[in-house]
Amino acid sequence: MSYVDEVIAQVIEKNPAQPEFHQAVKEVLESLRVVIEADEEKYRKDALLERIVTPERQLLFRVPWVDDKGQVQVNNAFRVQFNSAIGPYKGGLRLHPSVNLGIIKFLGFEQIFKNSLTGLPIGGGKGGSDFDPKGKSDREVMAFCQSFMTELCKYIGADTDVPAGDIGTGAREIGFMYGQYKRIRGLYEGVLTGKGLSYGGSLARTEATGYGLLYLTEEMLKCNGHDIKGKTVCVSGAGNVAIYAIQKAQQLGAKPVTCSDSTGWIYDPEGIDVALLKEVKEVKRARLTEYAAKRPGAEYHEGRGVWTIKCDVALPCATQNELTLDDAKALVANGCIAVAEGANMPTTLDATEYLQANKVLFAPGKAANAGGVATSALEMSQNSERLSWTFEEVDSKLKNIMVNIFHNLDDAAKKYGMEGNYVAGANIAGFLKVADAMQAQGIV
Ligand code: NDP
Numbered sequence: 506m507s508y509v510d511e512v513i514a515q516v517i518e519k520n521p522a523q524p525e526f527h528q529a530v531k532e533v534l535e536s537l538r539v540v541i542e543a544d545e546e547k548y549r550k551d552a553l554l555e556r557i558v559t560p561e562r563q564l565l566f567r568v569p570w571v572d573d574k575g576q577v578q579v580n581n582a583f584r585v586q587f588n589s590a591i592g593p594y595k596g597g598l599r600l601h602p603s604v605n606l607g608i609i610k611f612l613g614f615e616q617i618f619k620n621s622l623t624g625l626p627i628g629g630g631k632g633g634s635d636f637d638p639k640g641k642s643d644r645e646v647m648a649f650c651q652s653f654m655t656e657l658c659k660y661i662g663a664d665t666d667v668p669a670g671d672i673g674t675g676a677r678e679i680g681f682m683y684g685q686y687k688r689i690r691g692l693y694e695g696v697l698t699g700k701g702l703s704y705g706g707s708l709a710r711t712e713a714t715g716y717g718l719l720y721l722t723e724e725m726l727k728c729n730g731h732d733i734k735g736k737t738v739c740v741s742g743a744g745n746v747a748i749y750a751i752q753k754a755q756q757l758g759a760k761p762v763t764c765s766d767s768t769g770w771i772y773d774p775e776g777i778d779v780a781l782l783k784e785v786k787e788v789k790r791a792r793l794t795e796y797a798a799k800r801p802g803a804e805y806h807e808g809r810g811v812w813t814i815k816c817d818v819a820l821p822c823a824t825q826n827e828l829t830l831d832d833a834k835a836l837v838a839n840g841c842i843a844v845a846e847g848a849n850m851p852t853t854l855d856a857t858e859y860l861q862a863n864k865v866l867f868a869p870g871k872a873a874n875a876g877g878v879a880t881s882a883l884e885m886s887q888n889s890e891r892l893s894w895t896f897e898e899v900d901s902k903l904k905n906i907m908v909n910i911f912h913n914l915d916d917a918a919k920k921y922g923m924e925g926n927y928v929a930g931a932n933i934a935g936f937l938k939v940a941d942a943m944q945a946q947g948i949v
């Protein structure tokens with residue numbers, strides 16, 4: 506059996522009941538076959554692949570907190586410190602009832618390669634809890650965040666591990682966590698990113714993932730003879746990534762016509778009204794039915810369905826495995842020319858293969874959504890030098906980073922004989938830097 510196949514089989518056997526982690530590992534290792542097989546004995550002797558698929562450290566802890574009725578609640582929490590070869594662990598904290606160890610491991614594994622692609626010195630990590638912030642009072646959210654940080658603060662620090670936001674973790678949660686870290690550790694340091702602007706946050710971090718997604722998509726289209734201007738765009742999600750993807754798409758002259766949340770979706774043929782979407786989702790934390798109520802031209806539908814709308818460009822920005830083979834078939838049948846992933850692993854493996862086989866340009870999440878973590882690394886730099894850069898400064902660095910990422914994938918895909926396969930390009934380019942650093946640092 507080849508070394509790659511052996512390691513995939515081992516991961517499945519040693520990590521039972523973690524299908525998302527298996528999926529992420531398979532996608533990466535399949536693309537690395539060409540690199541590994543060129544020097545298989547060396548990689549095998551060093552157990553490089555076994556080391557890269559095994560987290561350096563996994564923290565599992567309980568989070569007890571008291572709800573508004575005086576009842577004690579207990580949640581499971583995780584921080585997976587996956588790989589520190591190229592920098593301190595860096596990655597978000599997901600707060601959602603679906604969170605389990607396998608999901609955090611898939612996200613942490615993806616983060617290793619994503620962070621490498623940014624060109625900045627950040628390793629891979631991820632964390633979170635099955636706590637659901639939805640429907641909780643601010644006091645309950647604070648109680649959870651303080652209890653969560655009371656344990657997590659023992660294991661993180663500005664030079665060891667720097668968490669950030671993800672699904673369910675936004676500015677409010679980061680604020681509560683930062684306050685508790687500072688109180689217990691007595692350190693005013695850049696230990697979290699996505700902080701508020703009054704206490705060390707970076708301008709443009711809120712917008713960065715969505716904006717970065719559009720900068721990379723624009724470059725991918727341009728290099729393949731298309732212009733983003735005038736394109737109809739379908740977006741899923743209505744959170745941090747989706748909102749700013751929609752905003753930047755409009756600024757670039759495209760027309761985003763859909764968005765979705767966990768209960769339904771919107772088709773707004775005139776183009777999404779971003780100010781209204783922000784009001785409904787960021788301020789009121791309400792459902793998309795409220796958006797539809799205020800936009801007579803928009804349709805609201807229960808359930809899923811965004812990918813049935815005819816579009817040129819599809820941007821999945823909600824969660825993993827939300828774009829399936831049937832969705833991919835609908836997109837192709839409707840003439841879609843490009844898919845770029847704002848979320849982490851939103852496209853199933855068979856859907857990705859179908860899109861690529863049908864010549865749809867496909868930018869994988871670890872490249873396309875890397876603008877968020879890249880700007881987090883810029884926030885870390887600003888915290889270290891105790892300075893704040895302007896919005897324009899951060900945004901222009903972000904744009905450069907995204908354009909460079911695209912060219913790195915494109916070049917790697919060409920170099921290894923897979924021109925246009927940006928999945929392979931991203932995995933190979935991300936892997937080579939981490940593998941080089943791991944080999945240089947010996948058996949650790
Ligand atoms: P948010 O919590 O801000 O928004 C998530 C959105 O997706 C919400 O509108 C949510 O609906 C919707 N959604 C629909 N189905 C689900 C589901 N099953 N589970 C969770 N959410 C669902 O998260 P983000 O926008 O920050 O994250 C979206 C994706 O982007 C995730 O995959 C995340 O890992 C990835 N990402 C985020 C980055 C960041 O900087 N924030 C950086 C890189 C990637 P509802 O409104 O009903 O909750």
Ligand code: 2IT
Nearest residue numbers: 596597669671877878881
């Ligand atoms: O998936 C991701 O890259 C994020 N949630 C952002 C991580 C970060 O450290 O900013």
